[in-house]
Amino acid sequence: MKMKKRAVGVVVAAFAAAALPLMAASPASADQGDCQYYLHEEGYKVGPKIESGCETGAHSSPIAYGSCLSYLLNIGVRADQAQRACGLAGA
Known part of the structure; x- marks a missing residue:
């Protein structure tokens, strides 16, 4: 029984160690906040x-950047500012 508890503890510790980087990674909303x-x-x-435009751009891909840019331009953000904002969102 003692050996079984130890094995379970090792498995739980290994799982926690593997999951920690995933939980500690910064969420997309942090970049959305920069935008x-x-x-x-x-x-x-x-x-x-x-908020919606910046959220769209927070998915680090050329498609997300283009969607963000298009959305911000359509709501009246100047082109140079929209480019910078979307770049920050996807950073």
């Missing part, structure tokens, strides 16, 4: 539309 903060600092009112 939103940048646009706020540029004078835009951050609301649901900007």
Whole structure:
């Protein structure tokens, strides 16, 4: 019985060690926050539309960047600022 408890403890510890990097990785929303903060600092009112655009761009891929850029441009963000914001979102 003692050996079985020890084996279970080793398995649990190994699982926790393997899962820790996944749990500690920064979520996409952190990059989304950088995008939103940048646009706020540029004078835009951050609301649901900007939040949605930044969330779209927070998935580190060319498609996500393009979607973010298109969305922000369509809601009136200047091109250079939209490019920077989407770059921050996908960083």
